[in-house]
Amino acid sequence: MKAFRISGKMRVTPNNWQKFSKEFVGQSEKEAVEMVYSIMGSKHKVERKFLIINDVTELKPEEIEDPVVKYKLENGA
Numbered sequence: 097m098k099a100f101r102i103s104g105k106m107r108v109t110p111n112n113w114q115k116f117s118k119e120f121v122g123q124s125e126k127e128a129v130e131m132v133y134s135i136m137g138s139k140h141k142v143e144r145k146f147l148i149i150n151d152v153t154e155l156k157p158e159e160i161e162d163p164v165v166k167y168k169l170e171n172g173a
Contacts, residue, residue: 097121099155099169100128106136107146119162121169125152 103117116136122128129152133144160166 097123097169097172098128099157099160099165100125101151101153101155101159102128102132102149103151104132104147104149106140106142106148108140108142113148119155119160119165121165125154128152 099119099121101117101119103115105113105115108114118132118135120128120131122131129149132149133147136142136147137144157166157169160169
């Protein structure tokens with residue numbers, strides 16, 4: 097498993113975009129991006145076409161800020 101930080105922006109109203117940065121655990125960059133689409137769509141009701149991914153960065157263990165991601169990476173969840 098690898099940790100990724102994914103940043104971009106999502107449309108919250110027709111004329112308003114909000115920036116986001118989230119950390120995820122996945123086997124690959126593609127899997128982590130799919131998780132972003134799934135979770136952001138589920139939690140914020142944002143369609144995929146209104147999510148713009150600007151950057152995907154693989155993180156070293158010491159760079160991880162999210163305690164849940166750190167736990168999943170250390171315990172292989």
